[in-house]
Amino acid sequence: MVPILEVQSLKKIFTKADGSAHTAVDGISFDLRAGEIFSFLGPNGAGKSTTINMITTQLSPSGGMIKIEGQDIRENPALARQKIGIVAQHNNLDRGLTALENLVFHGKYFGMGTAEAEERAHSLLEDFGLSDWKDDYVKSFSGGMAQRLKIARAIMHRPKLLFLDEPTTGLDPAYREILWKHVLTLNKKNHTTVFLTTHYMEEPQRFSDRVAIYNAGKIKAIGTIEELRELVPTANIIYLTLDQIPSGFEQFLQNDSAIRQVVKNDQKSLTIYPEDHKQALNKIINLVDKHNVTLENIQLSSTSLEDIYISLTDNKEGEKNNGTNANIN
CATH class of the missing domain: 3.30.70.100 (Alpha-Beta Plaits)
Incomplete structure (x- = not known):
């Protein structure tokens, strides 16, 4: 079966103000299986968001290849965007529109007629507990409400692949649980493939089928939690x-x-x-x-996921003994 997402030797090099080069993503390769929850676990500044921006056609790679359902995204970026939904770190909702208008506009952008977009939007607002605020401008929304609306908007056009870039940063534990309840429903009920980036250790440990340990632009290891445990000494x-x-x-x-x-x-x-x-x-x-x-x-x-992460990224002796860039399948 062809993976829903294939990334091969992906690289991104930025030019800094002084003219020197900074490698943000250093030749990484991985794939996603349809219907799984896959996590990039790494600190802020590791290159996670840069990777997502390249996969979602928002940023041009310096090298490498990205395929969605077997097709190189460079051949038809518009088609690739139809297959993906994105929940960005920052609040990119249109503050001049109501909750309902944000969703309807998004649906129309992806080719829905007005009636279909409005029906879909009302259904999602109900699912995410936002119906009572459908006519409110999103500038008045709390952080948790905005995050729920961002997820609803990201799945308006029924994408096959949902990208969540640090989706729970800054949210209190109650809202984090609410968001994950919705994400898990999407994954299990609609078979939506989920790509998560996070620096919260407990999220990939609780929810992910596979985890990639990511640091300084490189993937240190990929596998299930149990498989990754085999890479630490005991x-x-x-x-x-x-x-x-x-x-x-x-x-x-x-x-x-x-x-x-x-x-x-x-x-x-x-x-x-x-x-x-x-x-x-x-x-x-x-x-x-x-x-x-x-x-x-x-x-x-x-051994916890945090221990695995520390062993693979900070413990140089552990890297020498256990190896890095391990891909367990």
Whole structure:
């Protein structure tokens, strides 16, 4: 089956004010399967929005190829835009129009007749809990209401592929849950493929079928959460905080057979990947007593998406041991 989206060796280079070049997207390749929720997880400034802007024809690539349903988007950009919906980071609703008018205008732009556009708009406003505000100008909307209307507008023309670029940034937890309820309904009921960019770890961990770890314009790894867990040293992690880390403490732990890897976070804390977490905990406590330092905190947890992300982007030794740019299928 042809992927709904194929990206090959995609690159974007910007010229800075001083004339030097900045590579925002550095030759990335990936694909999306129809009906999945796929996430780009990375910090602000990693190149996520630049990638979406190229895929959605808003920005010309410096190199590489993008295909939607097997067709190069450069051959027919207008057709590509008919297949995609975009919820941008910023509020790009027309503030001079009402909620209903925003949706109807969008529908007509994509070829709907007036009657069809109005019927579709009323239905979506009902679905997103905005019917009571259909005749209100969107400049009066709260952030959560505006985000719901942006999603409604993005799916007015029934796109096959929905792009959500940091859709819940700045929203309180209640509105974030409401938005995700609507997105999951679109995905499950209408089989809409969803491409999410976010820096919130919990969103891809809860909702995504696959996650791409993205940093500094490069994809570090792609896979399900369980597949990505295989790229970190162990299934469990111990977080240790002392009043100070004494000389030789870190190396002593690293040489112990119950511990696979030790990462020094700062002058007081360590991240420890145990081979046997029960033995490792006992040896850590004994070592703390031996060095007569104060144990401020010790925590054992299963590997989370945040741990995976840190291991693949910040932990240089982890990158050397586990590899980067891993694509798990």
